Amino acid sequence: MSLCGSIEKGRGIGMLYINDLTKNYGSFTAVNHLSLHIPEGDLFGFVGPNGAGKTTTIRIVCGLLRASGGSVRIGGTSAAVGSKVMKRMIGYVPDFFGVYDNLKVREYMDMYGSMYGMDSRDIAKLTDDLLELVNLSDKKEEYVDTLSRGMKQRLCVARALLHNPKLLILDEPSSGLDPRARVEMKELLKNLHSMGKTIVISSHILSELSEMCNSIGIMNRGQLITAGRIEDIMQQISGGKRMHIQVASGMESAVRSLKEQPGIRIESVRENEIIMLFNGADEEISALIGLMIQNQVVLTGFYREEGSLESLFMQLTGGGAQ
C-alpha cells in the first residue's frame, strides 16, 4: 500500500514490516493482503471494529498463528515468525489472559523470566524495577489471582517487558478497565514510549488511541484502509475539520463573513451556533476569528469538534462498525 511510505517519511528505521499478509479460515478471509510498516520508536495504534482482524494480525506477528500468505519481519532481521530470535524481540500482552491461582507476583515474574532463560538473580532485580514502573511495587508478595483487573493488566505489561523486547504489542490493553485504570494504562504506555520502545496497540476506541499514538492504522474486514501519522490521516481523508462557532449576537454577519472565505463549508446554522467544515491551517483560523470580531460578531466559543476522528472512523469503516 502506498500509504506505508507516508509513515516512513523522515523517521527512524523500520521495526515491523508486514508484507502482503493474508489469513484464511476456510473460505473466510480474516486478514486480506495487509501491508504495514511501523518505524522504530513509534507508538502505533491499530484500530478497527469488532472482527476487523486486529487480533488475528497480532497473533500472526507473535508467532501464535500461521499465516496463509505474506511475510512478517521485525527489527531488520530475516528471522522466521515464531523463531526464538523473533520471540526475544516481541513482548506480547494478549486481549484476554488469565493468571494462576496460588502464585505470587514475584514468582509469576520469575517463572516467565526463566522461560526466557534468564538468571533468577537478574530476574529478581528486574522485577523490582518493572513493578516500580507499573506501580505494583507493594503487591510483590501478593497472589496474582487476588489482583484487580487493571493490576493484572499492568502486571502482564511488566511481564512482557522482562526480556527487554524491542517491540511491545498490546491487544486491547484497556478492555474491561475502568476509566481510572485506563488513564493509568495510558500513562504507562506513554512512559514506555518516551523510553524508546516501539509499541503497537490495538483498540476499537479511536479517541483513546488518538490521544497517545503518533501513528495509526485503520482496519476493517481484514483490510488496512489507511495508515500513517495521525495528523496526516486526519488531513488526508476528512477533507476538512469540523468547527463549532458559538455566537452571542451578530449571527447574520458571521454567516456572511464565513461564506466569503474560501475552503469553508457551512454545515448547519442553529440559533447561536454555526457548524462548519474548515480545510486550512491553524493560522487561517486565527485570521478568521479576527475578521469576525471586526464585523461586530460576539463570539463566545470557537472549537474543533472532539469526535471528529471518531466520525472519520465511522465513515471509513462504513457499515462494518458496531
Add this chain to the structure above:
Amino acid sequence: MKLRWNPIVKKDLQVTARSMRLSWGLFAYEAVLTMTFLMALSIIQQSSRSFYSSGNVYGKLIYLFPVLAVAQVCIVAMIVPVITASSISGEKERQTFDIMLTTCMSPFSIVLGKVMSAVLRILFFVVAGMPIMALAFVVGGLSWSYLFYFVLTIILLSVLSGSIGILCSALCRRSITAVILSYAFYFVVYGLTFLPMFLKLFMTHAENVGESMLLLLFNPIIFYEEFFMQLMTGESVFGQNGSMFSRDEVGFITYHLSQGRAWVFLSAACILLLSLLLLMAAAWKVNPMHSSSGRRRKKK
C-alpha cells in the same frame, strides 16, 4: 551450562504445594494404601488359619509386596493422565498458554515440563507411601534394593501415562474430553497390544505365536508381570528360563527375549521410546506453526 529447573515444573510444584488438593490427595492415597495393606494382611492370616493350611503365616507374607505394589501401580496409572490431561487444556482454558508460547520455551520443553511436573507430583505420593511399602518388604523378607527398582518402574509408568495424557490434552480443547480420551488410549496400549497374539493363536490353532507377542513389549501390564516374577521367584512370565515355550512355538526374537531378564529391560526401553514419541507428537500439535487453523478463542 548450568542445569536449571524447567520453569513449568517449578511453577507447577509451587502451585500444587499450596493447594488443598495435594493434602487431600495424599490423605486419600495413604488411606487406600493402608486399607489394602490391612485387607491383604487379614486375608493372609485367615487363609493360614484355615483347616488345610500348613499354618505358616510368614511364608505368605511375601505376597504383601506385590499386592501393595499393584495397588500403587493402579492408582498411579489412573491419576497421572488426569493430572496431565488437564495441564495443556487447562492452560488454554485459563488463556495462559498463548503467553507461554510467545516465550522462548520450545513446545517440546513445555510439554516435557508438564509431564515432569506430573511425575514429580506422583513421586510425592509414592514417597509418602514408602513406610507402608517398607513394612511389606520387611515382613515379606525382600531385599531393599527391590524397593528402589520399584520406584524406578513407577517413574517409567508415570512417564508413559503422563505422555498419553499430555497428547490427549494437546488434542482436546476441554480437559474432561482429554481425560476420557486418555483412558481410551489406555485401552489401546493395555488391551489392543494383545490382539496380534490372540489372532495368531486363533489362526494357528494355538500352536505357534511366532513374533506376535513383540507388541507386548509396549504393554505395562506384561512389563509389571515380568518385573514381579523376576523379583519374587526369579522366573520369567515365560516360565523358568523361558520353559513355557519350546523353540518352535515362538519366533526367534521372542524366544531369546524370554530368556533371563532381557524382556524387562527391552520392555522398559520400548515404553520410554513410546513415551518420547507421544511427547513429540504432543509438541508438534501444540506448535502453532504446525496447525493451519488457529483455535477459536472464547470471549468473555
